[in-house]
Amino acid sequence: MSGLNGTNHSLKPLSPEYDPWDPIDSLKQFGRHTLTSVEMTVTHLCNMRCEHCAVGDSLVMKEEPFLPLSLMLKRLDEVENLQTISITGGEPALMEKTVDEIIVPLLKYARERGVRSQINSNLTLDIGRYEKMLPYLDVMHISHNYTDADNFYEVGFANTSRPAPRAAAARLYEKMMDNAVKLSSMGMFISAESMINYRTHAKLPEIHQLVQEMGCRRHEVHPMYASNFAASLPVLSLEDMRVAIHRLLDHRNPELWMLFGTLPFFACSGNPQDQELLRRMRTERNVTVRNDPDGRNRVNVNMFTGNVYVTDFADIPAFGNIHQQKLDDIFGSWINEHPLYQTVNCHCAAANCCGPNLLVADMYYKHDDFKTKQAIM
Numbered sequence: 001m002s003g004l005n006g007t008n009h010s011l012k013p014l015s016p017e018y019d020p021w022d023p024i025d026s027l028k029q030f031g032r033h034t035l036t037s038v039e040m041t042v043t044h045l046c047n048m049r050c051e052h053c054a055v056g057d058s059l060v061m062k063e064e065p066f067l068p069l070s071l072m073l074k075r076l077d078e079v080e081n082l083q084t085i086s087i088t089g090g091e092p093a094l095m096e097k098t099v100d101e102i103i104v105p106l107l108k109y110a111r112e113r114g115v116r117s118q119i120n121s122n123l124t125l126d127i128g129r130y131e132k133m134l135p136y137l138d139v140m141h142i143s144h145n146y147t148d149a150d151n152f153y154e155v156g157f158a159n160t161s162r163p164a165p166r167a168a169a170a171r172l173y174e175k176m177m178d179n180a181v182k183l184s185s186m187g188m189f190i191s192a193e194s195m196i197n198y199r200t201h202a203k204l205p206e207i208h209q210l211v212q213e214m215g216c217r218r219h220e221v222h223p224m225y226a227s228n229f230a231a232s233l234p235v236l237s238l239e240d241m242r243v244a245i246h247r248l249l250d251h252r253n254p255e256l257w258m259l260f261g262t263l264p265f266f267a268c269s270g271n272p273q274d275q276e277l278l279r280r281m282r283t284e285r286n287v288t289v290r291n292d293p294d295g296r297n298r299v300n301v302n303m304f305t306g307n308v309y310v311t312d313f314a315d316i317p318a319f320g321n322i323h324q325q326k327l328d329d330i331f332g333s334w335i336n337e338h339p340l341y342q343t344v345n346c347h348c349a350a351a352n353c354c355g356p357n358l359l360v361a362d363m364y365y366k367h368d369d370f371k372t373k374q375a376i377m
């Protein structure tokens with residue numbers, strides 16, 4: 001086996017037609033929401049402090065010890081229908097020891113089981129750390145919300161306790177760009193995520209251009225989540241967001257896969273502009289709209305405490321712990337008993353939609369009951 005995504009013939013290539021993270025696929029396959037995806041938080045350390053960081057409040061300067069990797073692997077092994085894993089932080093590669101002792105073993109486990117893998121990274125560190133993941137990793141997921149090094153400095157170090165030197169930030173920016181180009185040329189599938197927020201909404205075509213220059217194989221676009229550091233930032237109006245998406249679609253490269261996720265536009269909307277945008281996204285080539293996996297086919301495990309959450313960034317308390325429980329059982333109690341899940345548990349098969357992300361619904365549709373709505377097709 002070559003081990004590189006796209007060149008390993010035993011693995012189905014990820015494509016606009018095949019995105020195993022989308023909970024709509026597992027819903028169709030099993031007839032109900034089923035745990036097929038596990039996200040693991042492997043660090044709370046990070047060399048950046050982004051303005052919009054959705055986990056900013058949980059970042060630390062010194063890490064607690066890991067729970068035994070054998071316990072995590074046992075709990076993954078018990079997940080009957082596991083199809084994907086995601087690894088997140090912090091910056092997961094910040095400590096080389098974490099790469100060697102946690103990340104690579106988890107990726108190897110996934111590859112051996114035929115489970116697809118993703119890691120979230122800022123890609124600003126020594127390339128050797130990322131090269132170690134290359135043989136086993138399916139998706140290197142990075143954030144890209146910048147148009148140049150100055151913009152990276154303003155956004156990426158907005159929440160540092162002491163001001164970061166601009167020159168040091170510029171070096172990290174160059175490193176990130178250079179790493180992306182080199183790793184892409186080695187065969188790594190890099191998916192760059194840009195958020196739509198008050199800073200980026202007018203600059204998405206420019207950001208899209210840079211994403212292509214980095215050799216990325218996919219450009220993801222999501223609204224900013226109003227969580228943690230981002231909670232106090234201005235919320236973009238739905239009108240501005242619609243305009244931003246249309247502008248991006250007008251200027252994008254139609255050869256590049258463009259994945260929109262956790263959007264605040266739904267097929268049940270009575271607003272003709274929402275319907276027009278959704279129609280456009282449904283029919284444009286190489287454009288996909290992913291349903292939100294969090295709490296639908298995925299849970300998040302904190303690899304220090306063993307606590308299980310619906311996502312790494314929402315303020316919803318843990319609803320289980322892998323020291324005592326199996327992940328399938330924890331997921332079952334979330335789906336069957338948790339009152340918050342019930343608020344967004346809708347499904348319209350004709351629209352391939354399984355409801356809004358909890359945070360996005362709270363930002364834009366606080367008083368709407370999606371359980372009483374139906375897609376207008």
Ligand code: SF4
Pocket residue numbers: 266267268269346347348351353354355356370371373374375
């Ligand atoms: S699944 Fe929910 S959010 Fe999606 S179209 Fe239907 S009612 Fe609206």
